[in-house]
Amino acid sequence: MDLYPLLRPLLPLISPERAHGLSIRALKKGLVPADRRPDSPILATRVWNIDFPNPIGLAAGFDKDAEIIDPLLSLGFGFVEVGSVTPRPQPGNPKPRLFRLDEDQGVINRFGFNSEGLAPFIYHLGRRRAAGLPGIVGANVGKNKETEDASEDYVAGVSATCRLADYIVCNISSPNTPGLRLLQARAEMSALIGHALSARNESIPEVAARPPLLVKVAPDLDDAALEAVAEVALELGVDGIIMGNTTLSRPASLRSRDKGETGGLSGKPLFALSTERLGALYRIVRGRIPLVGVGGVSSGADAYAKIRAGADLVQIYSALVFHGPGLVPRIKADLAARLKADGFSHVAEAVGADFR
Numbered sequence: 001m002d003l004y005p006l007l008r009p010l011l012p013l014i015s016p017e018r019a020h021g022l023s024i025r026a027l028k029k030g031l032v033p034a035d036r037r038p039d040s041p042i043l044a045t046r047v048w049n050i051d052f053p054n055p056i057g058l059a060a061g062f063d064k065d066a067e068i069i070d071p072l073l074s075l076g077f078g079f080v081e082v083g084s085v086t087p088r089p090q091p092g093n094p095k096p097r098l099f100r101l102d103e104d105q106g107v108i109n110r111f112g113f114n115s116e117g118l119a120p121f122i123y124h125l126g127r128r129r130a131a132g133l134p135g136i137v138g139a140n141v142g143k144n145k146e147t148e149d150a151s152e153d154y155v156a157g158v159s160a161t162c163r164l165a166d167y168i169v170c171n172i173s174s175p176n177t178p179g180l181r182l183l184q185a186r187a188e189m190s191a192l193i194g195h196a197l198s199a200r201n202e203s204i205p206e207v208a209a210r211p212p213l214l215v216k217v218a219p220d221l222d223d224a225a226l227e228a229v230a231e232v233a234l235e236l237g238v239d240g241i242i243m244g245n246t247t248l249s250r251p252a253s254l255r256s257r258d259k260g261e262t263g264g265l266s267g268k269p270l271f272a273l274s275t276e277r278l279g280a281l282y283r284i285v286r287g288r289i290p291l292v293g294v295g296g297v298s299s300g301a302d303a304y305a306k307i308r309a310g311a312d313l314v315q316i317y318s319a320l321v322f323h324g325p326g327l328v329p330r331i332k333a334d335l336a337a338r339l340k341a342d343g344f345s346h347v348a349e350a351v352g353a354d355f356r
Helices: 004-013 016-028 069-073 118-131 150-161 180-184 186-203 223-236 268-285 300-308 319-323 327-341
Strands: 045-047 050-052 056-058 079-085 098-101 106-109 137-141 167-171 213-217 240-243 264-267 291-294 313-316
Touching: 016 069, 016 098, 056 327, 069 079, 069 118, 079 118, 079 167, 106 268, 118 137, 118 150, 137 150, 150 167, 150 186, 167 186, 180 186, 186 213, 186 223, 213 223, 223 240, 223 268, 240 268, 264 268, 264 319, 268 291, 268 300, 291 300, 300 313, 300 327, 313 327, 319 327
Parallel strands: 056 079, 056 313, 079 137, 137 167, 167 213, 213 240, 240 291, 291 313
Antiparallel strands: 045 050, 098 106, 106 264
């Protein structure tokens, strides 16, 4: 039984960050019901030689320290991405740093890569790997605020997680760590990702055993910047691009009291921008590199729009705040119905359909 609709009216009485902490505890204690229904075969897809039961994943940010991977997978996600993790523990920015925009179904955060560091992160991943637990898990790595040479931190993160995760993401697009987004420029990205790829390859000499390495970029990039990102990714052999992160822009339509807070905006107000930028990126890469679409997805229609715009996989996060864990099976059912209605046999057939 989905109790979230009954609990949702209580959310305004709880601070957003405390509510997030309570949800972590509830998942740890098994208080959130699992969804055991099998996925429709039409949703199965193969990306990076990995078989995903469905293309709907949880974006990084919910489980920063890789504590509740299996309870999250049990909600029906096709994959779960944990992190962002920094090499050394850091508290992040001062509180309050998370704001619900209830009228807009959006969220603003300025966490600043709060992290317990790599040690507990790899401990949790290592226990899962040793136990042989099923489920596809990605590790999202970032840099500590005070680190001058960003490459050092990304190399540390990739080296520590590459044998414990099914894929790795270099997050170079959070707006809440000073200077981080500058790493998306051509020269900076080329150097950093080059070091990250070398770290992965040196850690795992066997090519077939190496996890895919992705880069996560911002939806605020213009066409020229997107072109540069795509060119660097293709030149270096990056395995995928996540479009995108939170946005610093503020749509004029925002109505909520906290709409002027600094930080990255996510949720429904981000959908149009992130999907348009996803489509722009797809028109550049044209299937030469898999794309992950994230930003504002709160329905099967939204997920389908991301796929048609070029996403091989789709991630959600902020919508869970407003719709609860029961949203995951609803998105999958609606997506399967839309694919069938349009005559697709498998979700992969619909990727980039808007641009054919």
